[in-house]
Amino acid sequence: MDEDILQDFLVEAGELYENLNEQLVELEHNPLDASLLNAIFRSFHTIKGGAGFIGVTPLIELCHRAENLFDKIRNGERQYSSENADVILQAYDSVGVMLHSLQLGERVLEDVDPVLLAALDAAVKGTEMPVSAVAPASAASVKLKLPDGVDMDADISDEEFEALLNQRDQLITHEPTTKPVATTSPTAVPAGLDPDGEISEAEFEAMLASLNAGKTAQESALDAARAVGVLPTPSAVVEEVVAPVAKLPAPVKPNKLMNKPSEEVESTVRVDTKRLDEIMNLVGELVLVRNRLLNLRSTLQNEEIAAAVANLDHVTMDLQASVMKTRMQxxxxxxxxxxxxxxxxxxxxxxxxxxxxxxxxxxxxxxxxxxxxxxxxxxxxxxxxxxxxxxxxxxxxxxxxxxxxxxxxxxxxxxxxxxxxxxxxxxxxxxxxxxxxxxxxxxxxxxxxxxxxxxxxxxxxxxxxxxxxxxxxxxxxxxxxxxxxxxxxxxxxxxxxxxxxxxxxxxxxxxLTLAILPTLMVGIGAFNYAIPLTAVQEIFDYDAAQTNKIDGRMMVRLRVRSIPLYFMREWLSPSTHGGDLDHSKVVIVNVGMAVIGLIVDHVRGQEEVVIKPLGTKLQGAKGYAGATITGDGRIALILDLPGMMSRF
Amino acid sequence: MSVGNLFDTSSNAVDDQEYEGAYLRCVLFQLDAEKYGINVQRVREVLRVGEIRPVPGSPFDVLGVINVRGVIVTVLDTRQFFKLYSGPITDLSRIIIIEQQDQVLGLLVDEVEEVRDIQESRIDSVGTLSDDSNNRMIQGIAHIASEGVIIIIEPEKFFDGFNVGHGVGVPASSVIDSGDDDLF
Incomplete structure (x- = not known):
C-alpha cells in the first residue's frame, strides 16, 4: 500500500466524511433535496473510489452499498425514511471508525459487521430490515479481492472498478438482470480502449477469474474467453465490445463523469501547517528587523530612508496579516x-x-x-x-x-x-x-x-x-x-x-490566534520574563510595611485580603537571598483558583509576543510556556504560572 | 554564516600524508587542552558567541538559549560532557550548531580550527576503557603524526538522555506546535 497515496486519501476522505455528517442530518429535514442527495452519493462514491485504489476491501463494501442506496433514493426508487437513515448513519459511523484506524496506522481492517451489510442490502432492495440469511452469507463469501500477484499500485479506471463491483453485486443477489451482456461487457472493454487503463491484460484476466470464482465453471470459462479475447472471435462478443464504447461518452450516468477528479477545478493547495509556522516565524523576524529600522530612521533623519522604511512598514504589516489568515479556519x-x-x-x-x-x-x-x-x-x-x-x-x-x-x-x-x-x-x-x-x-x-x-x-x-x-x-x-x-x-x-x-x-x-500572546513583560535580575496578561490582576509597589509573615510564608495585605507572596528572584536563582526590594513591584496573578503575588524587580509594560518553543532538552522544563524574542533581539522566557507554582 | 563560507575546505582539507581509502570530514575544535573532531555532516553552522540567555531550573549541562534567526536554540556547556571545568568565554569561543532530524543544539567550544579530512583507517575505537558517560560521547581517536590525537565525538549522544531535568510539564506552547491534524 503506497503510504503517500494513503495519506492523501485519508485527508480527502476525512473532509468528505466531515461534510457527510452535516449533509446526512440535513437530509432528514429535506429528504427530497436532489442536490443534497447527489452530494452524498458523490461523497460515498469518492471514498469508495479511493478505498479501491489503496485496496481497503471492507471500506469498499460499505461505501458501495451506501452509494447504491443513495442512487436509488435520488432516482426516487427509495425513500430516505428514518429506518434507512438509521442504517445509513450506522454505515457512516463505521466508515469513520475505519478511516480512524487507517489513520492510526492499521493497515488490515476488520470485515464490516455482516448485519450492517445485510441491512444496507435490504434497504437497497427495499425489503424490510433483517432479510434472509442468504444475503449476508453470500456477501461474506464472495469478496471483491484483487488476486495475488496483481500490482496494487497499478491504475484501474473508474469504469473498470464500477463494473467489477456491479458484477460482484449480481453474483451476490442472483437477480436476473435484463441485459446481462451489457453489464458484463464494460469490464472487458476498457482494458484495451480506455486511455487511463494502465492495467495489463494478464492482470485484468486474473482479476476477472477471481471474481468469477462464484460462477459456474462454464460461465467462468466463457468469461475467461471473453476477457482474453478482447479478440473478437464470436460475433456476439464483438457487439459487446462495441456497444459500450458508443455509450461511454453519452450522458447515461452524468454523475459518474462529474465525479472525475480531472474535471474539478482546483483552487486550493494543501500545505503542511509546519510550513505555515515557519513562514509565521520568518515574518516575525521581519517585523523585528522593521522595528530596528524604524528606530534607525528616527536617528538618521534621512528623508529617502524614511520613505523606504515607511513603505516597508506597511508591506510588513499586510504580510503579517495575510500569513495569519492562512492559519485561519x-x-x-x-x-x-x-x-x-x-x-x-x-x-x-x-x-x-x-x-x-x-x-x-x-x-x-x-x-x-x-x-x-x-x-x-x-x-x-x-x-x-x-x-x-x-x-x-x-x-x-x-x-x-x-x-x-x-x-x-x-x-x-x-x-x-x-x-x-x-x-x-x-x-x-x-x-x-x-x-x-x-x-x-x-x-x-x-x-x-x-x-x-x-x-x-x-x-x-x-x-x-x-x-x-x-x-x-x-x-x-x-x-x-x-x-x-x-x-x-x-x-x-x-x-x-x-x-x-x-x-x-x-x-x-x-x-483569535494562539500564535500571539499578550503578556506583561517584567524584569527579574538582568533578564526579562513575560507573564500571560490574562492572569494578571493588578500591579502595585512593594511596601515591606504591608507584608506579614504568616505561618512561615510572606503575605501582602491587599484591601481586605492577605495574599501569599512569591519572590521571583529567589525562585529563579535560589542562591540570591533577600537583597534590595525597595523598588520592586508586586504583580497579582490568578493561578487556577488561587490568587498570588509575584515580586519582580521591574515592570516593563505590556507586549504582544510570538510564542516559540524552547530548544532541545528544555521542552518539558517546568515553569515555562516557551520563549519569545523581544524588540531588541533578546530572548525573554514566558512563564507558565501553574508549572512555576509546582516548582516553587 | 555557513561552514562552507567559514572555512576554505579546498586547501588544508587533506592530510599531508599519502591519501587512500574512506575518510571522515570533520570540524576540528579545541576544548581545554585537547583537540576534538565532529562529523561535518552533522554541523549546520558555527556562530560567534552572542548573548546566551540562561534558563533557571534547566539541566546542569545546559548553558541557556540563543536566538538563531528567530529560532530558540539550546546551548550546551560542552566542557561538562567531558568532565572539564567550565572555562571563560573569549573572542575565540564559538557555538557549533549541530542537527539531528528536527532537533538542533548548540555546543559551546573554546575555539574552532578548521575542516579536515581524516582517514577512517586512522580512527581507532576507544574500546571499553571505562563505561563512563563521557566515554560514550567518543566515537574514536585519530592519531595524526604531525599533531597528535584528535578525539572524534558522536554528535547523536548530545541529544540523548536527561532531556528534562525536572519532570515533564505541559507548557501552553505545546498547543501551538502540534501539527497533528486529527480529523475525527
Missing amino acids: PVKKVFGRFPRVIRDLARKLGKEIDLEMLGEETDLDKNLVEALADPLVHLVRNAVDHGVEMPEDRIKAGKPRIGKLVLAAQQEGDHILLTITDDGKGMDAALLRRKAVEKGLVDEVTAAQLDDKAAFDLILLPGFSTKTEITDVSGRGVGMDVVKSTITKLNGGIDIYSVMGEGTRFNIRVP
Whole structure:
C-alpha cells in the first residue's frame, strides 16, 4: 500500500466524511433535496473510489452499498425514511471508525459487521430490515479481492472498478438482470480502449477469474474467453465490445463523469501547517528587523530612508496579516459535528430540539478550532441533557414543545465570542450552593456569600455534578472543570448566565490566534520574563510595611485580603537571598483558583509576543510556556504560572 | 554564516600524508587542552558567541538559549560532557550548531580550527576503557603524526538522555506546535 497515496486519501476522505455528517442530518429535514442527495452519493462514491485504489476491501463494501442506496433514493426508487437513515448513519459511523484506524496506522481492517451489510442490502432492495440469511452469507463469501500477484499500485479506471463491483453485486443477489451482456461487457472493454487503463491484460484476466470464482465453471470459462479475447472471435462478443464504447461518452450516468477528479477545478493547495509556522516565524523576524529600522530612521533623519522604511512598514504589516489568515479556519469546522451530536442525543433522551447556528463563517486559528472542539461538544451535550426539558414538561411550563439551542460565533476585536444558549429550565443557584457545600467544595459561609453569577461558576469546580445518577451522556462530574481548564489554557475565559425557567447561556471568549500572546513583560535580575496578561490582576509597589509573615510564608495585605507572596528572584536563582526590594513591584496573578503575588524587580509594560518553543532538552522544563524574542533581539522566557507554582 | 563560507575546505582539507581509502570530514575544535573532531555532516553552522540567555531550573549541562534567526536554540556547556571545568568565554569561543532530524543544539567550544579530512583507517575505537558517560560521547581517536590525537565525538549522544531535568510539564506552547491534524 503506497503510504503517500494513503495519506492523501485519508485527508480527502476525512473532509468528505466531515461534510457527510452535516449533509446526512440535513437530509432528514429535506429528504427530497436532489442536490443534497447527489452530494452524498458523490461523497460515498469518492471514498469508495479511493478505498479501491489503496485496496481497503471492507471500506469498499460499505461505501458501495451506501452509494447504491443513495442512487436509488435520488432516482426516487427509495425513500430516505428514518429506518434507512438509521442504517445509513450506522454505515457512516463505521466508515469513520475505519478511516480512524487507517489513520492510526492499521493497515488490515476488520470485515464490516455482516448485519450492517445485510441491512444496507435490504434497504437497497427495499425489503424490510433483517432479510434472509442468504444475503449476508453470500456477501461474506464472495469478496471483491484483487488476486495475488496483481500490482496494487497499478491504475484501474473508474469504469473498470464500477463494473467489477456491479458484477460482484449480481453474483451476490442472483437477480436476473435484463441485459446481462451489457453489464458484463464494460469490464472487458476498457482494458484495451480506455486511455487511463494502465492495467495489463494478464492482470485484468486474473482479476476477472477471481471474481468469477462464484460462477459456474462454464460461465467462468466463457468469461475467461471473453476477457482474453478482447479478440473478437464470436460475433456476439464483438457487439459487446462495441456497444459500450458508443455509450461511454453519452450522458447515461452524468454523475459518474462529474465525479472525475480531472474535471474539478482546483483552487486550493494543501500545505503542511509546519510550513505555515515557519513562514509565521520568518515574518516575525521581519517585523523585528522593521522595528530596528524604524528606530534607525528616527536617528538618521534621512528623508529617502524614511520613505523606504515607511513603505516597508506597511508591506510588513499586510504580510503579517495575510500569513495569519492562512492559519485561519471557519468555526464551521467545529460546529459541523453538532447537528449529529444533538440529533442522536435528543433521540436517545426523547427530547425535541431545534439547533440554530450563527456565524459559522467566523474564522479562527486552526489550532484553536481543534482545541475548542471537545469543550464545545461537552457544553452542547450538557445543554441537551441538563438544560432542555422533556417535551411534556415544556408544554406544562408554557413553552413551545420543541426546545431551542443556539450556537453562535462572532468576532469581538481581537477575541472570538462563542455562545451556547438553550431555552431550557435554567440553573438553580440555591441548589448549586447547597450541592457545593454537600460535596465539601466550599464552606457554608462562603457559599452563602456567593451571588448567583458566582454560584453558577461552582459547576466549573472539579468534582461538581448535580446529577445524582451517572448517565453515559453527561453527569460524571469530570467535564466542566476540564472545559474550564482547556479554555484557560487557550488564554480564554468562560462566563455563565442563567435564568430559572428561561434558559442558560455559556459565553466563551478565546483569542483569535494562539500564535500571539499578550503578556506583561517584567524584569527579574538582568533578564526579562513575560507573564500571560490574562492572569494578571493588578500591579502595585512593594511596601515591606504591608507584608506579614504568616505561618512561615510572606503575605501582602491587599484591601481586605492577605495574599501569599512569591519572590521571583529567589525562585529563579535560589542562591540570591533577600537583597534590595525597595523598588520592586508586586504583580497579582490568578493561578487556577488561587490568587498570588509575584515580586519582580521591574515592570516593563505590556507586549504582544510570538510564542516559540524552547530548544532541545528544555521542552518539558517546568515553569515555562516557551520563549519569545523581544524588540531588541533578546530572548525573554514566558512563564507558565501553574508549572512555576509546582516548582516553587 | 555557513561552514562552507567559514572555512576554505579546498586547501588544508587533506592530510599531508599519502591519501587512500574512506575518510571522515570533520570540524576540528579545541576544548581545554585537547583537540576534538565532529562529523561535518552533522554541523549546520558555527556562530560567534552572542548573548546566551540562561534558563533557571534547566539541566546542569545546559548553558541557556540563543536566538538563531528567530529560532530558540539550546546551548550546551560542552566542557561538562567531558568532565572539564567550565572555562571563560573569549573572542575565540564559538557555538557549533549541530542537527539531528528536527532537533538542533548548540555546543559551546573554546575555539574552532578548521575542516579536515581524516582517514577512517586512522580512527581507532576507544574500546571499553571505562563505561563512563563521557566515554560514550567518543566515537574514536585519530592519531595524526604531525599533531597528535584528535578525539572524534558522536554528535547523536548530545541529544540523548536527561532531556528534562525536572519532570515533564505541559507548557501552553505545546498547543501551538502540534501539527497533528486529527480529523475525527
